[in-house]
Amino acid sequence: MEAAEETKDTQRLELNGPVPDFEAMTTHGPIRLSKWNKGKWVILFSHPADFTPVCTTEFMAFAKLEDELGKRDVALLGNSVDSVYSHIAWVRSIKENWGVDINFPIIADLDMNVAQLYGMLHEASSATAAVRAVFFIDPKRTLRAMIYYPLNVGRNFDEVLRVVDALQTVDKHGVACPADWRPGDKVIVPPPGTVSDAQKRVADKSLEVTDWYFSKKEV
Template sequence: MTEGMEKQGTEEVAFAMPRIGQKAPQFDAITTHGMKKLSDYAGKWLILFSHPADFTPVCTTEFIAFQEIYPELRKRDTELLGLSVDSVTSHIAWVRNIKEKMGVTIEFPIIADLNMKVASKYGMIMPEQSDTAATRAVFFIDDKQVVRAIIYYPMSTGRNMAEILRVLDALKTSDQHGVVTGANWKPGDKVIVPPPKTTAAADERTQDSSLEVIDWYLSKKDLK
């Protein structure tokens, strides 16, 4: 099969994996909450994630963990949408099983992507791991439906929910305050001020007592 192509029946159909900064690929899909379109989420942030299969141990722990952070996501005006190539009947049975056996109600919808249409648009299928199961991908899509961050995990490794919240908070902080965030940043930490664009501004920066100036190109401040 040609690189950048997906196979449907006997035909090869071109698709492009989304990149950070691009518009997220539009879709409409059957979910456990009825039909959903990407445009349904316009004006809100969306975390779209894929999992390999229902009724599997790592995925079950992840769904419980995603449900645990779902209230925090909604506080941040962010919705959650899962996906795998299982049927909607399988999804419903699995969600019911999680509630019965683990006492957790999964409140967010799950796409039933049997034809792998959405998974292919988003580059969620990794043939080196599986031709028929989505890998563990996470797409952060902003309120303008632009892809802002992407995280991939192998099938063997469950995701870290604290990191998903941290990335979302970092993106929103950068948008709101025009700053960037350093390694291991978390809410409440100092943020990084964009570096000066001229030599004169660099000289001024080193004299700015309102900032923690490590050097002219690396300066931090507290957010009030």
């Protein structure tokens, strides 16, 4: 009975559902998610701990990706169960040792509020360190995609950018993106929903039609 009640009370993040709002202290001062960078996409991501090797490589990769994300109206927001002073010292260390500026804010989540809200703590991995989670949040504060990586494997940043491009492409054109899609590749046209439309689709010369349910086009 207790297990059933616990499952019922646990907040579950769902794709295409709203994300939890929160207030938090960051390296850029206090923020409230619903008001921070309003009208932009947000990538909220977690890392296990400051001053750790894999996390350091990831933060430098995020920093190098920031300009490309900015062109797409995407803001970065980091999070870990560390103090703001630890974050500041680590950011300074990255600058001093590798010459990389970390310009995006990092949440000081010592009370684990954000980590718990977003399911960043996986007890089978660690009860106190967040896994490497990435949440893609659109301007309406809807969760559009999420990716989890284990503590000992760094993220693929080409994939982070690809997911952003794919999500923005499907929103703009009302299409779908096939496996391994990248900008410039053809996209999938949603299949027709009636027999009549299926017949029209097969005869549509403006599309690359393989079968009535499988069509591609350029955007």
